[in-house]
Amino acid sequence: MSSIADKLAAQLGPELVLRDEATLRACRRDAWVVSELDDLEGAPMPLPACVVRPRAVEHVAAVVRACAETGTPLVPSGLRSGVCGGVLASAQSVVLDMSSFANVRGIDSRDLIGSFDAGVRGSDAEARANEQGLTLGHFPQSIAISSVGGWVATRAAGQFSTGYGSIEELLLGVEAVLPDGSLLSSGPIPRAAIGPDMRQLLLGSEGTLGVITGVKLGLRRLPELRRCAAFYVKDMASGFDAQRGILQAGWSPVVLRQYDAREVARLFSPYRRNSDALLLVVHEGPREKVEAEAAAVARQLLGAGCEEAPAAATEHWLKERNKVPTFRSFLESGVIVDTIEVAAPYSHIGALYDAAVKRLGTIPGIWNGSAHSSHAYRSGLNLYFSFAVQPKDKARLRASYHECWSAVMESCLEHQGTIAHHHGIGRVRREWLARELGSAGLATLRALKHSLDPLGIFNPGVLLPDVPG
Amino acid sequence: MSSIADKLAAQLGPELVLRDEATLRACRRDAWVVSELDDLEGAPMPLPACVVRPRAVEHVAAVVRACAETGTPLVPSGLRSGVCGGVLASAQSVVLDMSSFANVRGIDSRDLIGSFDAGVRGSDAEARANEQGLTLGHFPQSIAISSVGGWVATRAAGQFSTGYGSIEELLLGVEAVLPDGSLLSSGPIPRAAIGPDMRQLLLGSEGTLGVITGVKLGLRRLPELRRCAAFYVKDMASGFDAQRGILQAGWSPVVLRQYDAREVARLFSPYRRNSDALLLVVHEGPREKVEAEAAAVARQLLGAGCEEAPAAATEHWLKERNKVPTFRSFLESGVIVDTIEVAAPYSHIGALYDAAVKRLGTIPGIWNGSAHSSHAYRSGLNLYFSFAVQPKDKARLRASYHECWSAVMESCLEHQGTIAHHHGIGRVRREWLARELGSAGLATLRALKHSLDPLGIFNPGVLLPDVPG
Numbered sequence: 046m047s048s049i050a051d052k053l054a055a056q057l058g059p060e061l062v063l064r065d066e067a068t069l070r071a072c073r074r075d076a077w078v079v080s081e082l083d084d085l086e087g088a089p090m091p092l093p094a095c096v097v098r099p100r101a102v103e104h105v106a107a108v109v110r111a112c113a114e115t116g117t118p119l120v121p122s123g124l125r126s127g128v129c130g131g132v133l134a135s136a137q138s139v140v141l142d143m144s145s146f147a148n149v150r151g152i153d154s155r156d157l158i159g160s161f162d163a164g165v166r167g168s169d170a171e172a173r174a175n176e177q178g179l180t181l182g183h184f185p186q187s188i189a190i191s192s193v194g195g196w197v198a199t200r201a202a203g204q205f206s207t208g209y210g211s212i213e214e215l216l217l218g219v220e221a222v223l224p225d226g227s228l229l230s231s232g233p234i235p236r237a238a239i240g241p242d243m244r245q246l247l248l249g250s251e252g253t254l255g256v257i258t259g260v261k262l263g264l265r266r267l268p269e270l271r272r273c274a275a276f277y278v279k280d281m282a283s284g285f286d287a288q289r290g291i292l293q294a295g296w297s298p299v300v301l302r303q304y305d306a307r308e309v310a311r312l313f314s315p316y317r318r319n320s321d322a323l324l325l326v327v328h329e330g331p332r333e334k335v336e337a338e339a340a341a342v343a344r345q346l347l348g349a350g351c352e353e354a355p356a357a358a359t360e361h362w363l364k365e366r367n368k369v370p371t372f373r374s375f376l377e378s379g380v381i382v383d384t385i386e387v388a389a390p391y392s393h394i395g396a397l398y399d400a401a402v403k404r405l406g407t408i409p410g411i412w413n414g415s416a417h418s419s420h421a422y423r424s425g426l427n428l429y430f431s432f433a434v435q436p437k438d439k440a441r442l443r444a445s446y447h448e449c450w451s452a453v454m455e456s457c458l459e460h461q462g463t464i465a466h467h468h469g470i471g472r473v474r475r476e477w478l479a480r481e482l483g484s485a486g487l488a489t490l491r492a493l494k495h496s497l498d499p500l501g502i503f504n505p506g507v508l509l510p511d512v513p514g
Numbered sequence: 515m516s517s518i519a520d521k522l523a524a525q526l527g528p529e530l531v532l533r534d535e536a537t538l539r540a541c542r543r544d545a546w547v548v549s550e551l552d553d554l555e556g557a558p559m560p561l562p563a564c565v566v567r568p569r570a571v572e573h574v575a576a577v578v579r580a581c582a583e584t585g586t587p588l589v590p591s592g593l594r595s596g597v598c599g600g601v602l603a604s605a606q607s608v609v610l611d612m613s614s615f616a617n618v619r620g621i622d623s624r625d626l627i628g629s630f631d632a633g634v635r636g637s638d639a640e641a642r643a644n645e646q647g648l649t650l651g652h653f654p655q656s657i658a659i660s661s662v663g664g665w666v667a668t669r670a671a672g673q674f675s676t677g678y679g680s681i682e683e684l685l686l687g688v689e690a691v692l693p694d695g696s697l698l699s700s701g702p703i704p705r706a707a708i709g710p711d712m713r714q715l716l717l718g719s720e721g722t723l724g725v726i727t728g729v730k731l732g733l734r735r736l737p738e739l740r741r742c743a744a745f746y747v748k749d750m751a752s753g754f755d756a757q758r759g760i761l762q763a764g765w766s767p768v769v770l771r772q773y774d775a776r777e778v779a780r781l782f783s784p785y786r787r788n789s790d791a792l793l794l795v796v797h798e799g800p801r802e803k804v805e806a807e808a809a810a811v812a813r814q815l816l817g818a819g820c821e822e823a824p825a826a827a828t829e830h831w832l833k834e835r836n837k838v839p840t841f842r843s844f845l846e847s848g849v850i851v852d853t854i855e856v857a858a859p860y861s862h863i864g865a866l867y868d869a870a871v872k873r874l875g876t877i878p879g880i881w882n883g884s885a886h887s888s889h890a891y892r893s894g895l896n897l898y899f900s901f902a903v904q905p906k907d908k909a910r911l912r913a914s915y916h917e918c919w920s921a922v923m924e925s926c927l928e929h930q931g932t933i934a935h936h937h938g939i940g941r942v943r944r945e946w947l948a949r950e951l952g953s954a955g956l957a958t959l960r961a962l963k964h965s966l967d968p969l970g971i972f973n974p975g976v977l978l979p980d981v982p983g
Contacts, residue, residue, distance in 0.1 A: 153859075153861070155758075155860060155861055156859040156860050156861050156893045156894060157762060157892050157893055158859065158893055199707060200706075200707035201707070202705065202707070211705060213711070214683075217893060223954060223958065225957075227953070227954035227957065228954055229952070229954040229955055229958060230952055230954070230955070231951070231952075231955060233859060233893065234857070234932045235857050235858070235859060235891040235893045235894035235895065235896070235932075236671065236680060236857055236889065236891060236896065236932075236935060236936075237669075237857060237932040237933075237934060237935065238668060238669035238670070238671070238718055238934045238935060238936045238937060238938045238939075239669075239718065239932060239933060239934050239938075239939060239943075239947065239950055239951070240718045240719070240720070240938075240939055240947070240951075240959055240977050241714060241715050241716075241717065241718050241719055241723070241959070241962065242682070242714055242717065242718065243951065243955050243958060243959070245710060245711055245714035246710050246958070247710075248710060248711065249707055249708065249709045249710050249711065250709070250710055251709070254710070263892055263893050264892075265762075265764070265892065266762055266763065266764070268764065269764075289624075293626060293734075293735055294735065294800055295734070295735070295737065295738075295799040295800045295803065296800065296803070330764040331763055331764050331765065331810060333806035333807075333809065333810050334764065334765070334803065334806055334807065334810075336806070337802035337803055337805070337806040338802075338803065340802065341800060341802050341803075388703070388704050388705055388706060389704070390622075390625040390627065390702060390704060391624060391625050392622070392624050392625050420705065422704040422705060423626050423732055423733075423734070424625045424626055424627055424686060424702065424704045424732050425625060425704035426704065427704070427705065463703045463704075463705075463706040463708060464706075464708060465706060465707045465708050466705060466706060466707060467705075467707045468707060469707045469708075469709075470707075470708060470709055474708075478708065478709070481708055482700070482708070482709075482712065483698070483699055483700075484696070485692060485696035485697055485698040485699070486698055486699070486700060486712050488694075488696065489692065489698060489712060489715070489966070490709055490710070490712070492965040492966060493710065493962065493965060495965065496961040496962060496964065496965035497958070497961060508709050
């Protein structure tokens with residue numbers, strides 16, 4: 046009996062089916078810090094049977110069928126910049142590396158629709174839109190290391206989402222190979238009432254319900270004007286309330302980001318003032334809108350007790366916003382760091398922030414437990430926690446990490462929060478998903494999964510908690 | 515063996531389980547003109563076994579379980595203002611009349627979340643929000659005769675959706691009894707990345723996947739200012755393009771509606787000018803935004819060759835917008851009338867309009883085939899066709915009706931349109947759904963349906979085409 050790798054190589058040609066150890070190692074996982082730690086500690090590293098780099102939708106369908114016939118686990122992956130363990134190959138699985146399927150299918154400058162193979166790198170998609178005076182309006186910190194298909198699979202949100210919307214509001218059409226090998230193609234649709242939205246099945250599916258092969262995104266014209274502002278805020282709670290006031294008054298700045306004093310000290314030291322929090326504001330759009338909005342928002346914030354800070358702080362953020370230290374360098378020093386993003390209604394967000402920061406502060410070896418808000422809505426906003434913890438004993442890195450996650454997840458669930466704002470569930474949040482969705486919600490998700498992937502071979506171990514027993 | 519009605523009466527009390535013929539007749543169907551015609555022509559009228567008027571979620575769950583145990587078809591209904599045949603009871607089915615479950619659960623003026631039993635009448639929900647200086651921002655023409663749960667079930671869009679979004683953008687949380695009797699409760703969530711969005715399963719489900727029992731909607735503060743404008747447009751195509759220019763420049767008027775010359779003559783005769791189309795514009799929001807937007811949009815429209823029309827035309831529409839003639843009066847004169855809303859990208863919408871109007875014009879006995887656009891997006895817009903046809907022989911009413919529907923549906927599918935913008939599928943569009951969704955899309959929808967409702971008792975005959983056999 047030939048192996049799945051032999052079978053696929055025979056079918057697709059050996060150049061698409063890679064089996065060298067370097068490729069298997071490089072493509073077996075995403076950027077989850079726990080996988081990084083495993084590698085650093087020399088934990089056993091199960092390698093996939095092969096990595097397939099499809100160049101056409103038919104290649105993807107062939108891989109899906111071959112995996113179904115042989116019951117082989119299939120791990121779809123984009124550029125593997127995820128930080129939740131959404132990509133982690135088991136032994137003898139097949140990894141689909143969609144980075145090889147990366148053509149821009151078209152940029153329609155009349156309907157403002159960009160059509161992309163799923164593997165197109167975000168920054169490449171943006172560059173191609175820019176050539177025609179257009180923009181995606183979607184700027185995740187990972188834009189240079191993530192793919193448009195990955196954005197859909199993980200339900201991403203970009204840094205400008207407060208004005209431009211998150212990926213679900215930008216996604217006009219999706220194409221995916223389903224577990225039965227069929228090709229789902231939905232949209233581009235400006236808006237429709239044709240039953241449950243098929244695009245929504247793939248949004249956030251994290252590789253468990255199909256392989257996303259194509260994405261159509263709504264584009265925007267490059268804005269006529271951008272204006273930056275920044276404000277000092279006495280404390281996080283009053284800043285959250287000031288943000289609420291702006292959005293509920295009907296304004297829509299593209300960016301509202303509020304850093305707590307710890308993060309101001311770490312990231313904005315030239316602009317630090319006492320223990321103030323710092324609120325960054327970016328306005329974009331037609332000149333008259335930007336001017337009206339900037340004036341009104343400033344008036345509103347000053348009226349709410351905020352004080353003007355140098356706009357250079359916001360410009361600094363714009364320049365530096367996508368630079369992230371590697372997990373590896375911290376781990377080598379015996380420190381484990383991570384970020385955790387959650388969201389909650391305004392009525393609960395202040396208490397959630399306080400509870401999580403307080404709890405993080407009690408964890409032995411904690412260096413930092415801090416947060417900023419980065420995406421705001423009329424009904425609530427998100428918090429993006431950062432932690433760094435250095436246990437006395439390096440052997441406790443994993444336990445300390447879990448304590449930090451538990452601190453934030455428990456605080457979130459106690460204060461009406463939702464456990465993931467834009468990184469997804471992956472492996473790291475699975476244990477809390479049942480409490481988020483409730484028993485009927487979880488059962489429904491399992492039913493969906495079973496109906497589309499009855500063999501359970503699509504990205505097992507991700508999103509859905511294991512069935513107890 | 516006791517009947518399902520006896521069983522339910524014993525369980526819930528006879529006051530919730532109605533069996534008198536007047537109630538059975540009144541609650542057996544929605545406002546679909548074909549049902550109206552059936553009644554007028556004295557077609558056999560299958561009556562449900564009973565109508566249940568639940569007053570609590572537990573009552574709904576009890577009905578669902580009783581229907582599952584006995585394999586009885588269950589027809590969930592709101593206020594039955596739908597016009598697509600989404601509610602039409604078969605003999606011995608159970609109709610759930612959610613109009614009895616109509617408490618406002620709460621209006622949260624801090625987080626701007628309105629929480630409602632599914633049966634709350636739209637205008638009642640709006641009135642309760644208004645009491646606190648808030649608004650739903652969702653104004654379907656049916657607002658006084660439809661329920662908030664019905665809006666979710668049919669994927670409704672309101673007249674102000676161009677600025678405020680359609681129901682899927684307003685829906686923060688949903689509660690539903692699923693076919694297995696379990697209670698799904700999702701949200702309120704400002705935004706999340708926790709797998710496929712469970713709320714989206716119910717949006718557009720048209721009673722086939724569960725009974726919606728509760729709805730949480732995002733609210734807005736009543737706008738500081740409203741400003742109306744109107745413009746003459748040479749022809750429909752240039753007006754569509756002018757609308758495109760407004761939205762793609764980054765403006766968001768709450769209303770953009772463009773009537774063709776036939777509709778101007780019929781609905782706006784005092785404002786008629788030659789064979790011009792008429793574009794209505796409404797701006798709402800903070801004063802400075804409205805002023806900047808109104809000036810910029812007017813400048814843009816005049817630059818695109820539109821000419822100013824009396825703003826009174828728009829004010830006239832605002833006053834008269836929810837008055838609709840009854841189908842019945844037309845049918846009694848041997849005329850069948852209906853509306854058909856579709857949507858398409860800008861590149862195709864002009865051709866779609868031309869093709870559909872032309873085809874409608876060839877149908878024997880046609881009085882009117884016209885359209886207006888009423889919801890615009892960055893990538894495209896909707897068209898809302900109206901037709902009235904009077905066949906020589908009254909016996910041909912049904913055939914003429916189907917010819918009109920075919921004319922619009924075929925034109926839509928030939929020109930990259932989506933077959934339903936905001937009325938849903940119901941019974942009237944089922945035959946075209948396969949072409950809309952494609953074979954994989956339809957198979958996926960069937961798989962979802964089967965996984966949640968394996969007995970197939972939830973609103974059979976709606977949304978999904980019959981399996982060919």
